[in-house]
Amino acid sequence: TQLLEQSPQFLSIQEGENLTVYCNSSSVFSSLQWYRQEPGEGPVLLVTVVTGGEVKKLKRLTFQFGDARKDSSLHITAAQPGDTGLYLCAGEGETSGSRLTFGEGTQLTVNP
Amino acid sequence: NAGVTQTPKFRILKIGQSMTLQCTQDMNHNYMYWYRQDPGMGLKLIYYSVGAGITDKGEVPNGYNVSRSTTEDFPLRLELAAPSQTSVYFCASSRDRVFTQYFGPGTRLTVL
Numbered sequence: 028t029q030l031l032e033q034s035p036q037f038l039s040i041q042e043g044e045n046l047t048v049y050c051n052s053s054s055v056f057s058s059l060q061w062y063r064q065e066p067g068e069g070p071v072l073l074v075t076v077v078t079g080g081e082v083k084k085l086k087r088l089t090f091q092f093g094d095a096r097k098d099s100s101l102h103i104t105a106a107q108p109g110d111t112g113l114y115l116c117a118g119e120g121e122t123s124g125s126r127l128t129f130g131e132g133t134q135l136t137v138n139p
Numbered sequence: 140n141a142g143v144t145q146t147p148k149f150r151i152l153k154i155g156q157s158m159t160l161q162c163t164q165d166m167n168h169n170y171m172y173w174y175r176q177d178p179g180m181g182l183k184l185i186y187y188s189v190g191a192g193i194t195d196k197g198e199v200p201n202g203y204n205v206s207r208s209t210t211e212d213f214p215l216r217l218e219l220a221a222p223s224q225t226s227v228y229f230c231a232s233s234r235d236r237v238f239t240q241y242f243g244p245g246t247r248l249t250v251l
């Protein structure tokens with residue numbers, strides 16, 4: 028069974044601060060996705076990374092896939108209250124076919 | 140496009156009752172998935188389908204059944220509801236295994 032561990036589980040910061048969320052595993056993943064989920068809604072995809080060492084930027088969000096494709100990080104610069112939500116990483120294992128393994132999520136609260 | 144729709148949004152069941160959670164997508168996606176999300180947790184895969192007539196078990200299939208007679212519909216059946224099945228259920232679809240998964244708004248189920 029492939030596991031994805033996210034840290035921290037909870038994060039509460041002030042508007043304007045920077046933060047990093049981590050997603051780690053002992054398994055290798057073919058690709059890794061980051062989703063954001065708001066209360067009462069389904070997750071929405073933010074980014075997919077597929078190459079070891081890949082870095083993708085989405086406005087103030089920077090995503091990195093580890094060189095060994097076992098870990099990933101999400102860095103938010105100058106967080107805003109609109110960034111509040113549950114951030115989930117999800118990995119496609121090398122032998123898991125069409126299934127994603129989800130981490131347990133990081134609940135981010137950005138206070139005005 | 141409506142995307143992925145789920146009905147009902149909320150439901151309360153008594154122990155031992157049965158129900159079907161409906162899921163429909165209008166994007167002509169081959170892949171469809173059912174997940175459950177317990178409070179403060181990530182998503183656990185229940186069942187998935189790679190096309191009409193083809194279904195397979197995910198991580199937590201016990202107590203559930205699925206069918207996929209059309210590309211659009213992927214209903215999830217609970218035969219004998221148990222309190223452990225209290226959760227939020229999400230249906231998702233994707234064009235292919237490495238593409239974005241689009242999630243429905245979820246069904247919040249309580250079993251008393």
